[in-house]
Amino acid sequence: MNTEPLTSEAILDAAEAALRRFGPAKTSVVDVARALEVSHGSVYRHFPSKAALREAVTARWLERVSAPLEDVVTRPGPASRRLRDWVALLAATKQAIARDEPELFETFHQIATGSRDVAAAHVDHLADQAARIVADGIAAGEFTDGDPAVLGRAVLHATARFHHPALSREWGDPATTAADLDAVLTLILHGLTRPE
Amino acid sequence: MNTEPLTSEAILDAAEAALRRFGPAKTSVVDVARALEVSHGSVYRHFPSKAALREAVTARWLERVSAPLEDVVTRPGPASRRLRDWVALLAATKQAIARDEPELFETFHQIATGSRDVAAAHVDHLADQAARIVADGIAAGEFTDGDPAVLGRAVLHATARFHHPALSREWGDPATTAADLDAVLTLILHGLTRPE
DNA sequence: CGACTGACAGATATTGACATTTGTCAGCGG
DNA sequence: CCGCTGACAAATGTCAATATCTGTCAGTCG
Structure with a gap:
């Protein structure tokens, strides 16, 4: 698969793109992880919660x-x-x-x-x-x-x-x-x- | 029953009281009519819609x-x-x-x-x-x-x-x-x- | 060893059957 | 007549069953 390491920046990019496409109500952490082709558990290694991720965005x-x-x-x-x-x-x-x-x-x-x-x-x-x-x-x-x-x-x-x-x-x-x-x-x- | 004629003012009083008691989400036209001891149809003789009634209040x-x-x-x-x-x-x-x-x-x-x-x-x-x-x-x-x-x-x-x-x-x-x-x-x- | 996975429990959201509400109107009664 | 009623259709709201999501963590893989 992808050998690049998963960075917080990449997650923020994907999260912002997902928020643009689906809106705040319809964007899940799973959506963001799917766009990055990782499991949603990996996202939680970089951000402690969904709220923290949205705040960072x-x-x-x-x-x-x-x-x-x-x-x-x-x-x-x-x-x-x-x-x-x-x-x-x-x-x-x-x-x-x-x-x-x-x-x-x-x-x-x-x-x-x-x-x-x-x-x-x-x-x-x-x-x-x-x-x-x-x-x-x-x-x-x-x-x-x-x-x-x-x-x-x-x-x-x-x-x-x-x-x-x-x-x-x-x-x-x-x-x-x-x-x-x-x-x-x-x-x-x-x-x-x-x-x- | 009540021989007093139903006035718009009386409806507004009842509607305001109901809004105070139940809040905007839980106040129905039926509630207002019940407080006045009339059918909700009578309220619609004075106000064309629920929205108009709330606007008047x-x-x-x-x-x-x-x-x-x-x-x-x-x-x-x-x-x-x-x-x-x-x-x-x-x-x-x-x-x-x-x-x-x-x-x-x-x-x-x-x-x-x-x-x-x-x-x-x-x-x-x-x-x-x-x-x-x-x-x-x-x-x-x-x-x-x-x-x-x-x-x-x-x-x-x-x-x-x-x-x-x-x-x-x-x-x-x-x-x-x-x-x-x-x-x-x-x-x-x-x-x-x-x-x- | 450290980054990632995937199964899991509890929390939250969605669905669809059901109940209430809105708004209309033919007709009743004073 | 005139004001009101109450039955009604359509719209809207409720609620419990069901599905999805969040957040955790033991375990896999390189």
Whole structure:
């Protein structure tokens, strides 16, 4: 048969492919093992449970979501522009996946609501990225003073409607959604209160 | 038997009581009719379907949510204070119901996701209330210029995490949640950009 | 020896016969 | 007449028998 050794990476690839094809409800560990032409017992040598396997798939997938965002965080330019682009990219990415890969998106959402750890780590990661842009803006004198950690978290919360999976049903027409997000971003950047 | 005529209001009362007692999944039209000591056929003379009946219950219940908010909209005082209180009251009301009346809350959420009309009307109503406070603030020179309708909607969207039923799972500790909402409200009212 | 298998027990999901519910309507009674 | 009833068909829900799946582990193979 196959002389290649079975790796965790190969299992993750097969698991992701199976989740894409069958969806979270219809994907069994046996399905994944069958695709790799091994017994399902072998899969359990690499992952302690089905839940752990699905979490690993989700973690890897979330990493692929946040990696391109990192570029926006570290690139040069005004913080206000980068914060706008960062949120817009985050929202566009999540919305595109919800539209084009509903199976994987549902898996992610299920795990995010089920086991808190993976989701919480992702949220912390995003909040940190936002906080770093805010910190840059404060350092450059572009933004008003404040705790970057608190402000980054607030930016993420204020834009939750446009990137939180639980609200994917609200994402109707992309143009309207983009306009609504733009209004919220303008509100965050300018604020309501008139400067003295 | 009972000589009183059967009214839509009486049916709504009975339906709400039944939903509270049995929950949305276990409440049948027959249950509602039995409580009123009529046949279930009579209920269908007042509401064309079970879905319509549940929507009517939800609409009446949503009205009871937004009525107290109206007081905050029309009362005197600075717009910034009223906007803060309005959002805080909206969030606190939704969160209290999610905690204390999970049955009714689940019914509402189910209908909100299922049939768009009732939910959309409620969202429009709330956006309008926010817009009126914003309009007051602009008229008083307290807020910067802008379209109140757009800004009211943006305020509702930016605070969705704290009152949208789909995100009720995120409402963990009330103190932390209140602090997070406070950070978002401060962000909205002050904005990030430093005034020149 | 270490990676893998395959049989196994307990947990979970599927199926299909059965019961309840939704929604309609002809007709009863005030 | 008008509001209500109750019998009914179709849709939906329930439940127990059955099948599949998860997770374990003693044993096989290279």
